[in-house]
Amino acid sequence: xxxxxxxxxxxxxxxxxxxxxxxxxxxxxxxxxxxxxxxxxxxxxxxxxxxxxxxxxxxxxxxxxxxxxxxxxxxxxxxxxxxxxxxxxxxxxxxxxxxxxxxxxxxxxxxxxxxxxxxxxxxxxxxxxxxxxxxxxxxxxxxxxxxxxxxxxxxxxxxxxxxxxxxxxxxxxxxxxxxxxxxxxxxxxxxxxxxxxxxxxxxxxxxxxxxxxxxxxx
Amino acid sequence: xxxxxxxxxxxxxxxxxxxxxxxxxxxxxxxxxxxxxxxxxxxxxxxxxxxxxxxxxxxxxxxxxxxxxxxxxxxxxxxxxxxxxxxxxxxxxxxxxxxxxxxxxxxxxxxxxxxxxxxxxxxxxxxxxxxxxxxxxxxxxxxxxxxxxxxxxxxxxxxxxxxxxxxxxxxxxxxxxxxxxxxxxxxxxxxxxxxxxxxxxxxxxxxxxxxxxxxxxxxxxxxxxxxxxxxxxxxxxxxxxxxxxxxxxxxxxxxxxxxxxxxxxxxxxxxxxxxxxxxxxxxxxxxxxxxxxxxxxxxxxxxxxxxxxxxxxxxxxxxxxxxxxxxxxxxxxxxxxxxxxxxxxxxxxxxxxxxxxxxxxxxxxxxxxxxxxxxxxxxxxxxxxxxxxxxxxxxxxxxxxxxxxxxxxx
Numbered sequence: 074x075x076x077x078x079x080x081x082x083x084x085x086x087x088x089x090x091x092x093x094x095x096x097x098x099x100x101x102x103x104x105x106x107x108x109x110x111x112x113x114x115x116x117x118x119x120x121x122x123x124x125x126x127x128x129x130x131x132x133x134x135x136x137x138x139x140x141x142x143x144x145x146x147x148x149x150x151x152x153x154x155x156x157x158x159x160x161x162x163x164x165x166x167x168x169x170x171x172x173x174x175x176x177x178x179x180x181x182x183x184x185x186x187x188x189x190x191x192x193x194x195x196x197x198x199x200x201x202x203x204x205x206x207x208x209x210x211x212x213x214x215x216x217x218x219x220x221x222x223x224x225x226x227x228x229x230x231x232x233x234x235x236x237x238x239x240x241x242x243x244x245x246x247x248x249x250x251x252x253x254x255x256x257x258x259x260x261x262x263x264x265x266x267x268x269x270x271x272x273x274x275x276x277x278x279x280x281x282x283x284x285x286x287x288x289x290x291x
Numbered sequence: 292x293x294x295x296x297x298x299x300x301x302x303x304x305x306x307x308x309x310x311x312x313x314x315x316x317x318x319x320x321x322x323x324x325x326x327x328x329x330x331x332x333x334x335x336x337x338x339x340x341x342x343x344x345x346x347x348x349x350x351x352x353x354x355x356x357x358x359x360x361x362x363x364x365x366x367x368x369x370x371x372x373x374x375x376x377x378x379x380x381x382x383x384x385x386x387x388x389x390x391x392x393x394x395x396x397x398x399x400x401x402x403x404x405x406x407x408x409x410x411x412x413x414x415x416x417x418x419x420x421x422x423x424x425x426x427x428x429x430x431x432x433x434x435x436x437x438x439x440x441x442x443x444x445x446x447x448x449x450x451x452x453x454x455x456x457x458x459x460x461x462x463x464x465x466x467x468x469x470x471x472x473x474x475x476x477x478x479x480x481x482x483x484x485x486x487x488x489x490x491x492x493x494x495x496x497x498x499x500x501x502x503x504x505x506x507x508x509x510x511x512x513x514x515x516x517x518x519x520x521x522x523x524x525x526x527x528x529x530x531x532x533x534x535x536x537x538x539x540x541x542x543x544x545x546x547x548x549x550x551x552x553x554x555x556x557x558x559x560x561x562x563x564x565x566x567x568x569x570x571x572x573x574x575x576x577x578x579x580x581x582x583x584x585x586x587x588x589x590x591x592x593x594x595x596x597x598x599x600x601x602x603x604x605x606x607x608x609x610x611x612x613x614x615x616x617x618x619x620x621x622x623x624x625x626x627x628x629x630x631x632x633x634x635x636x637x638x639x640x641x642x643x644x645x646x647x648x649x650x651x652x653x654x655x656x657x658x659x660x661x662x663x664x665x666x667x668x669x670x671x672x673x674x675x676x677x678x679x680x681x682x683x684x685x686x687x688x689x690x691x692x693x694x695x696x697x698x699x700x701x
Contacts, residue, residue: 085322193634205322205324
């Protein structure tokens with residue numbers, strides 16, 4: 074069995090939610106909040122949404138889209154916001170710019186709706202992460218598979234979803250290691266293609282394990 | 292004066308593995324591995340009764356088993372102290388404050404007295420609610436991390452009482468609230484910690500279906516027909532009359548039963564009046580079961596929730612709404628008002644259905660009775676949401692994360 078020169082170090086992260094100073098009761102205020110809130114807040118309401126609602130497979134893309142739909146009853150804007158795929162972004166600044174653009178355009182085209190009060194206010198929260206290495210590392214594909222089987226949802230989200238912002242690459246920690254350390258480019262690409270919006274975190278993890286098992290069997 | 296509570300050790304962390312899965316329990320141990328023998332003090336004002344004591348009874352043993360050197364201290368005081376703190380509590384919820392001005396001195400004197408007995412020297416000190424808030428005067432030279440955990444809704448406080456408390460709260464390193472809506476603008480970081488339930492407690496542990504059925508039959512409830520249940524004390528803010536009206540609308544379309552179960556009517560004149568009004572509104576309908584239960588009815592409440600088809604929480608105002616959490620944990624579809632902490636738990640069309648009126652509540656119930664597959668999906672997703680966010684183990688994880696964060700900041 075091939076042994077990597079550098080081990081994959083499994084880590085986990087736990088998040089605190091800090092209450093931000095921004096809140097919105099209208100779409101116009103949402104636009105202002107998107108301009109002034111911290112990056113930790115943008116991260117929380119987009120990347121972290123997938124972790125908090127990891128068991129849902131439809132209709133919950135990010136907190137902004139959900140609020141616009143459920144509290145403002147604006148399905149068109151909600152759809153646009155929900156269609157932003159966090160895998161397309163390597164920085165929170167880019168993601169924030171697109172969120173702002175979509176809400177701004179809607180407000181300009183629909184000035185009356187922009188000022189209508191929502192059923193419920195939107196509160197901006199910041200996610201403060203504390204990273205901790207797990208006592209697990211993998212040198213081989215088999216050890217890697219064994220490690221994946223013991224991962225919590227938070228740890229899986231950290232390596233598979235939030236990793237893009239750290240790596241500044243359109244990939245994830247798993248695919249990066251598989252390709253760069255074990256030379257398994259095809260497997261790495263298959264792993265990276267798994268749709269995180271139509272899978273739960275658990276089903277995505279199971280699919281990765283299944284792909285690795287096929288590779289081990291071959 | 293104050294007392295250190297013995298730490299109960301009946302339930303072990305491993306007992307949560309079947310509920311959470313091994314990776315999640317292992318993650319708690321990993322986080323705690325960096326906090327071994329770090330000292331923590333939790334301080335509140337009551338050892339028994341009330342949600343805070345109930346939560347600490349579970350949380351403290353978990354954190355101790357995880358290796359933290361944790362102590363739970365309960366402050367004490369005379370009747371005059373508790374009269375003042377009860378008046379504080381009501382005033383912080385927005386009511387008037389009618390105690391004399393010297394009551395503030397009495398409050399401070401009792402806090403000072405408690406300090407004579409308490410050794411406030413842990414690395415992390417968490418003060419729960421207003422009663423012991425002034426203990427922070429014991430802090431010297433910014434030693435230790437002091438956090439104020441506020442379990443009550445401070446969104447519309449009486450300004451006299453808040454004006455007195457605010458300078459004390461500002462001296463803490465941070466404050467914790469159960470919802471952003473309950474918080475105040477403060478110059479210290481504010482964190483969101485949801486309240487939680489214990490899945491292994493009498494009120495929430497799994498029950499055998501036969502036992503559930505026997506409880507239903509004991510209360511003359513027909514297990515074969517749909518059961519709509521609201522568990523709440525008989526209080527106008529829980530709108531039991533609205534629930535009866537919603538049920539009466541639903542009953543035009545479905546052969547179903549209503550269970551209104553709760554306490555608070557035996558020792559509270561207002562509760563007695565509400566109960567009487569509810570009985571009158573029910574107009575001797577044999578399908579309306581009004582159960583005034585004693586406080587030791589946790590198992591019965593568990594069984595009633597588990598035996599229900601739909602859980603209702605039609606409150607007009609609500610704190611966090613832990614009865615909603617309990618219903619969701621039991622995989623029940625929930626129809627609830629969009630007030631207080633309920634929308635944090637019931638995400639409309641994902642983990643339950645929200646309503647804003649009697650008619651809306653009735654409509655959502657009819658929708659679920661007509662669409663059992665959707666009701667089942669909502670129930671399952673609701674349980675998963677609670678598993679992730681509103682269990683006592685999630686609270687333990689939040690405290691561990693907070694302590695690690697405070698260490699990294701310092």
